[in-house]
Amino acid sequence: MNDQGPHHDHETLKQKGQQSADELKEAAREQAESAFDRQRDSVAQHTHTFGSVLQRAADEFDRQEQPFCSEQARKLADHTERFSQRLRDKDLHALCRSAEAYGRREPAMFIGGAIAAGFLVTRFLRSSPAKASSSDVSTESKAPDQTL
Structure with missing residues (x-):
């Protein structure tokens, strides 16, 4: 075949x-x-x-x-x-190329900035869920009172 x-x-x-x-x-x-x-x-x-x-x-x-x-x-x-x-x-793409060029020119500043940005992002991410969960907790704590 x-x-x-x-x-x-x-x-x-x-x-x-x-x-x-x-x-x-x-x-x-x-x-x-x-x-x-x-x-x-x-x-x-x-x-x-x-x-x-x-x-x-x-x-x-x-x-x-x-x-x-x-x-x-x-x-x-x-x-x-x-x-x-x-x-x-x-x-x-242009921003990535600029960041790469800056990292080559100023490696210490680039690494320091990356570390600082990491701390800021971490702080932002930690604070965002806390606000949402605290509002969820307050809603949940109110719900049992309303059903009784």
């Missing part, structure tokens, strides 16, 4: 598997980029807000006749605003 039958079926399955894997990889990439874009925009907005707070602090230092503090707050506000704008202008 046909000697190529089982081999041909194997190759067809292999191609279909590869095609499915490629489609899955593309869908995951698109989802990651979409999530990154949302988070990037959120971080950029928070950074912009922080810059505005620093500008107001600089204005307050001016009113209190504290020129050194005012100047430092304005510099930090300007850096913060530039960072916010650069962040908005970059996609995931």
Whole structure:
């Protein structure tokens, strides 16, 4: 009969598997980029807000006749605003390349920043469930009183 039958079926399955894997990889990439874009925009907005707070602090230092503090707050506000704008202008790949280049130029600062970011993320993640579980606990503690 046909000697190529089982081999041909194997190759067809292999191609279909590869095609499915490629489609899955593309869908995951698109989802990651979409999530990154949302988070990037959120971080950029928070950074912009922080810059505005620093500008107001600089204005307050001016009113209190504290020129050194005012100047430092304005510099930090300007850096913060530039960072916010650069962040908005970059996609995931560009941001990764920038982080890699910075890590090569300033390895100690990069590692220190990564550690600090890790602590902040950990703190954020620990505080988020605590709020949700404390509201769940208060809801649960009210529920038995209402049923009695």
